[in-house]
Amino acid sequence: MTLTETPPARDLEAGFEATIARNERIEPRDWMPEGYRKTLVRQIAQHAHSEIIGMQPEGSWITRAPSLRRKAILLAKVQDEAGHGLYLYSAAETLGVSRLELTELLIAGKQKYSSIFNYPTLSYADVGTIGWLVDGAAICNQVPLCRTSYGPYGRAMIRVCKEESFHQRQGYELLATMMRGTDEQRAMVQESVDRFWWPALMMFGPPDDASPNTAQSMAWGIKRHTNDELRQKFVDMSVPQAEALGVTLPDPELRWNDERGHHDFGQPDWDEFMEGVKGNGPCNAQRMAHRRRAHEDGAWVREAATAYAAKQRAVSA
């Protein structure tokens, strides 16, 4: 291969478009438009940040889990979230950014994470509700991403989705078990669902008419469904699950629409959502401080390992 064989940029772009059109995957060393690459970095990095920040709300109940079995399940789940973050950072790294750079952007507040994790966890039922509703919503978002156009992202998502579906089942099973328990436990479950239902709907983002750039992401095969399509799917999926559980979803407008073949439902408070995105949510400051502290506290350890490895290489050289 020599430089004279280099194809002109127009051919590269046409090749990229053709790969997308054939529904084939773009791989790390393929040519890609800069806008595609940047959109992917933003999406994958912030997805990774969400997994890592998402360890905190549930993680705060590991030390209070009410049975040894629940403690093991919760600890393993939060561990999975660390794993998901790691897989996703790896996928982002194939786009030419490092995990450390992305972590710096997170703790500087320049990149975001999902606002759902800025809500507090206030009872053990929240562990179940997060599994059922929050992970359920995440699955709706993530399953289409297994077929996203960027290969490493799609492959990371396959494993993430597999584990998320277990998390959702575990969460639902915890709530179902609690609903078979005492009156206090049933009240705890209902209260938790009341608090998390609207934030779960917010996870899909603002309505489509407020999302002018969706078209480009969909054309690139990065995004495969609109925010409203995903939200509808989630509501339709959750209603029968709520009935089976015996809890009420806190939306007076929620009802089946025979004509549409879907449920009608109300809109969450988008002002509250935007406050969270801007950093004014109930736990934004706490989550960021926790992450920053853990990262800074670990600096001397990471540095020591780097220094040790360098010394070992010097000895063997």
Next chain:
Amino acid sequence: MSELSAEGGHGAVPLKDVPTGEGVTPPEPEWPLYEVFVRGKRGLNHVHVGSLHAADDRMALLHARDVYTRRNEGVSIWVVRADAITASSPDEKDPMFAPSGDKVYRHPTFYDIPDNVPHM
């Protein structure tokens, strides 16, 4: 208002007006990237399952066990520093040689698994 897309995985995240890492200088050297290959059971090839960071080879192996096999006994793990892999491009149009292809794509190509591997 910056547009927010549901595809943040765990919820909507902004996809506009967010920096993507260029020009950020990490305040510390980063542990090198390792690629991880796992043989799930005898009779199968080692397959690429992902990557991780570690200061050295030994740490990379320990981490690979934790991250990619979750303590599953009896699997065989290979780790190799990503910068030690020589890779061809999946396409003849290798960006390494293209005029606009000067970005730091430091990852090796991932391997697709042939159809018959899981059933060998």
Next chain:
Amino acid sequence: MADHVHTTPEDEHDNAYAGLLVNDAHWAFGTDFEDPLAGVDTTIPEGVDAPTLAAYALMLGDDALVMSHRISEWTSNAPDLEDDIALSNISLDLLGQARLLLARAAKADESVVPRLPDGSPAPPEDALAFFREAHDFRNVRLAELVNGDFAEATVRVLLFSVWRLATFERLRSSRDHVLAAVAAKGVKELAYHRDYSARWFVTLAQGTDESRRRLLAALDELWPLWPELFDTHPVEAAAAESGVGVDPASVREAAEGVLDQVLAAADVPRPEASRRAGVLGRTGRDGMHGEPLSRMLAEMQSVARAHPRGQW
């Protein structure tokens, strides 16, 4: 419920994990363990005193439970993602050991299990974990200390795993089938914990001036609790005598030998600090603990105790 995440054949082609992770147990905890002792022979061996067996299993179980809890507090706080995951694995291993050992204690002698209100569905191992007071816990004091920095975690896991591995290697031949099975599984787990912590011990000792300073400080801080691990409590003596347990004094040489190798590899001298005294001569195995344990239990037991009839 999750049937909407099934993958199409085309996705299977892309799925590198298809041949690797062949059953659901690899994906998640909690899918395959209801009765921790299911399928294990729980008959008490001939000539073994049941209360002794129960008390001995509680000691080993409490060590694992308390140590697991402290390590679990590292979740989302570790220096890097890979180590966060590693520490969770260690915590999960010990939690698994604790669950089996507490269940064994309850099965051997029901009288050790706290009485719960009528209608409480809590299984006996949970009653033991969540409804005993601090003075009923029999763990060594090393396990219960409030967490320090990563050097402290490294040293604590190293001391604990070197000692427990030496114990479990012998416990594999216990006349009690449950203890023997727990030990056989635990040996592999503890060998990993030891390797992980020994590797970090050497790394921190040889890394930077700061990491060495922190490591030596952690070693000095924990060293006074090392000798307690080899004290022989009367229960341990009786358990060893009847062939179900291991006398801690008998594993001292093996454990010290391993530790000396790690110290030598790290070029760290053995500390000279003397052992920490107990209260009226009593220490962890006698139920005499430091202040941190009761605080730890107050947190750990809070939800379970608020709902003694709760279903979890």
